[in-house]
Amino acid sequence: MKSNILQKSDSFYDIFTRKGGTQLQSTHYCPGCGHGILHKLIAEAISDFGIQDRTVLISPVGCSVFAYYYFDVGNIQSAHGRAPAVATGYKRSNPDSIMISYQGDGDLAAIGANEILQAANRGEQMTVFFVNNAIYGMTGGQMAPTTLIGQKSTTTPRGRSAQNEGFPLRMSEIIATLEAPVYVERVMLTDTKNIARTRKAVRKALSIQIEKKGFSFVEVLSPCPTGWKMTPVNSKKWITDVLSRYFEPGLKKDVSEDRQPVIQMRPQPHFDQYHELLDIKSLSDELKDIALPEIRQVNDEIKIAGFGGQGVLSLGYALANIAMGHAYQVSWLPSYGPEMRGGTANCSVKISDLRVASPIIDNPHTLVAMNKPSLKRFENDVQPGGLILYDSGLIDTAPERKDVQVMGINATEEADALGSTKAANMIMLGAYVKLRGYLSKDYILKALPLIIKNKAFTELNEKAFKRGMELAKI
């Protein structure tokens, strides 16, 4: 097998046409660069494992941005640092694929540190090949998060200092502390022995994904003669003598024996079931046998306001639903944005026989005030000739307006007497329906349990609604 190592595999294109130019058989990498060697080890494994047709390789931003020139597999070129997120997106959409996130140290450990950490932590079914060359190769030799203390680069001209730039990041060790990853190893591309180790690590990492066991991560200490301003030979020696002292090669984590394959079964419901699964259930379909009163000319703009917990939003919701069931046009808008100041809740309901233009109510025709601050705040907005319904048990000062119809309903106390304060909103609903007169009582009694689905309240709501109708004496 060893003799094969540096031969072209099926998963490599024979001619690199995507590269353009004249030299279509050599890569774009510098002499002595580690990327080319690692590419070949990966390509060989892809072919040997027979996964070429379902492999998607993510080319990062960095010198390996053009990995897709070479790999005859599915290729996505991603933004700087985002390869693990891109791989996640593809894999989740197409779980039978084999994802390879191929990244440099700037890509993975600086700009993309979050993406790799999170993908590792989720245990994404992907294989990461992390090329640590302790430098930004692509952009001309700037400092990487893995650049050693004292190491010169174009942005650390006096050498990296711990005070200014912090310490080099040991990504394998960090990833290995996480629960989810299955296999983490650091290898180096120096001599035949270590290249053989790298080859083994590449194959192991891919086979873990093929077995659907989870996330695997191989860090490869890789020469960058150009960025380091060294000869290829000296580069390898520097890895052995210096770089690998800080980034210790070896196995960091391997739980592949203990992990079971993760196979997700996804439901595939028939299209006929979609509406039901999406809770798309129309009130009028469920109540189609009930006779409805004629549509009238209605244009009510109702503001319902009170403390949070008094059920003002659900009162509005119930009312809008009921009116919609009667074939009126409706809108329901909760207090939102700057309106939400002050701990009170309110909603605006519009009911009309015509299309509702603005859903916002500046001057309500009807105000349902469930507490004092609400009455205070909205009383003067009510249109002349409008209606104010207020909880006379909780609001001791009656509305002052003389140009509107005013009715106090002792809703909260009455609801208490029926068994729960919570039904005060349904008492108000009853009062509204009675006073406005365009909605059918029979319909509402049938509709309420379908609108407010909590069965514990069905009976209570019905009683409260009826009580509200009684209390609203015209």
Next chain:
Amino acid sequence: MSKVLIKGNEAVVRGALLAGCKNFFGYPITPASEIAEAAAYYFPLLGGTFLQAESEIGAINMVYGAASSPFRCMTASSSPGISLKMEGISYIAGAELPCVIIDIMRGGPGLGNIAPEQADYNQIVKGGGHGNYRLITLAPNSAQEMCDLTMLAFELSDKYRNPAVVLADGIIGQMMEPVEFPEPVQVIPERPWALKGSADSHNLVCSIELEPDRLEEHNRKLQEKYAGISRQEIRCETIHCEDAEHIFIGYGVVSRILHSVVESLRAEGIKAGLLRPITLFPFPAPQIEHFAASKKLRSFFVCELSAGQMVDDVRLAVNGRKPVHLHTRMGGNVPSVKEIVETFKASL
């Protein structure tokens, strides 16, 4: 007709799933979180993926990955999150992949607040990220359209291999209205360019092109595509515009308020009309030009929840032929009908 009373944000998720969307990647942000929450519940029920990403950057790059697959995908966010997604959106547009992005706009700049604004117009309609690209932009003004335009966004984004954005505001997202949901889309268009994970599709998804001539050619091709979209896909609604002397222009929730403004002016005998762009890119410039050329028309009146962003496009279309007045509110404030009527009258 069987309708369901439902919030706009919830209608988006139903619409997406009925459009055959299989993947949702998002990151929580008010006032768009409800979309992610509903997606988290419903996507898995229909055999799809929901994933809460590590950030908006993560989410949009997951979308980029999923958009390279044979299946439909989407994300949703609000203004600050959309700003973070811009690099990714540029990649998706450059690589010509389809996806749907929902932006429920909130107040800015910076952290601003969670109340409704329309100040993402420029960043969405003009592209937003780097490079010469455009986003198909749909602006719903009702819960029904939150469903319908989400579905349309999937259709257009597939048709043109371009990201499509549903640009809404917090009110349209929070408001409940009756929605009639269509039957699910059963067959989505072929995606010959997708990475299918099979021997016949060792495709490449990328936006890089080192060779200037080829990158220029790619850009020209994109511009041709956008020109085609501008010819084919404009959608706008007009109410009482035929005999109008004054045309009000606004989108999203503002168009609903303007509708009330127009009705109230008509009741006073003033010939007012409403022109509501449904697509913001492509912008209904020809429709505006048509009215700008009309002898009857005296002025345009634009209202926006921003310092005035869409108004630039209106002015380009009007091209000086008629006065264009502007009324703006910001910070989450929404103009009242009365306030607009008064400013309008002062402009006469």
